[in-house]
Amino acid sequence: MRVSILVALAAATVLGAFTYMSSAGGAHKALAKPSPRALSQVERGRELYIYWCATCHGAGVGAEGRAQLPGTAALQEKYQGNLPALLEERTDLIPETVSLFVRNGISVMPFFRKTEISDEELAAISAYLTRPRPKR
Ligand code: HEC
Known part of the structure; x- marks a missing residue:
């Protein structure tokens, strides 16, 4: 149970960082x-x-x-x-x-x-x- 929460948290963090990185520079920089x-x-x-x-x-x-x-x-x-x-x-x-x-x-x-x-x-x-x- 605790492990799955950790996995979900890690996934959310990675997804969040990815979304941030891909939006940070705007479409122009992408x-x-x-x-x-x-x-x-x-x-x-x-x-x-x-x-x-x-x-x-x-x-x-x-x-x-x-x-x-x-x-x-x-x-x-x-x-x-x-x-x-x-x-x-x-x-x-x-x-x-x-x-x-x-x-x-x-x-x-x-x-x-x-x-x-x-x-x-x-x-x-x-x-x-x-x-x-x-x-x-
Ligand atoms: C930030 C927005 C923006 C970018 C980026 C931009 N332009 Fe412009 N450009 C304008 C605007 C607005 C005008 C019209 C200005 C005016 O006459 O009021 C203009 C005018 C021009 C004109 C004059 C056309 C005429 O008949 O008066 C040319 C040629 C031109 N741009 C080419 C380019 C080229 C080639 C690029 C890319 C290397 C470029 N522009 C990038 C906004 C931009």
Whole structure:
């Protein structure tokens, strides 16, 4: 009887610690930064984009029940639908524009240091955002 209580306690402690660890860093930290693999630059850029940018520029629902994530919401407001609010749907972006915003930030968007996103990684993100797509 006593043993089973101890076992249950131990299990609860391990489960609690695990739940704490997996929630501590938030969803952002839980994703591993994509390592250089035999991915095409566009595919690698997509993974880096999901890691660094999609938290704000994705299609998801924002905090506190807001309809959109902050980047998507801000670009919807800025362009009023004349350009897609989702960065990934834009066809007007050029690498210089992407670099300018990523290295300098704007409003709530932080700037990213080369120790976070290297020039080579930024080039991959730009390659993803400017990938050739069929004309609509
Ligand atoms: C913390 C949220 C956040 C993150 C993370 C973020 N952004 Fe942004 N980004 C924004 C917001 C908000 C704006 C719009 C600011 C404004 O003009 O009011 C923006 C604007 C931009 C713009 C300018 C688009 C335009 O037409 O004005 C680009 C390009 C951009 N972000 C790219 C990126 C990339 C690439 C990443 C990842 C490396 C990234 N952002 C990460 C929030 C974010």
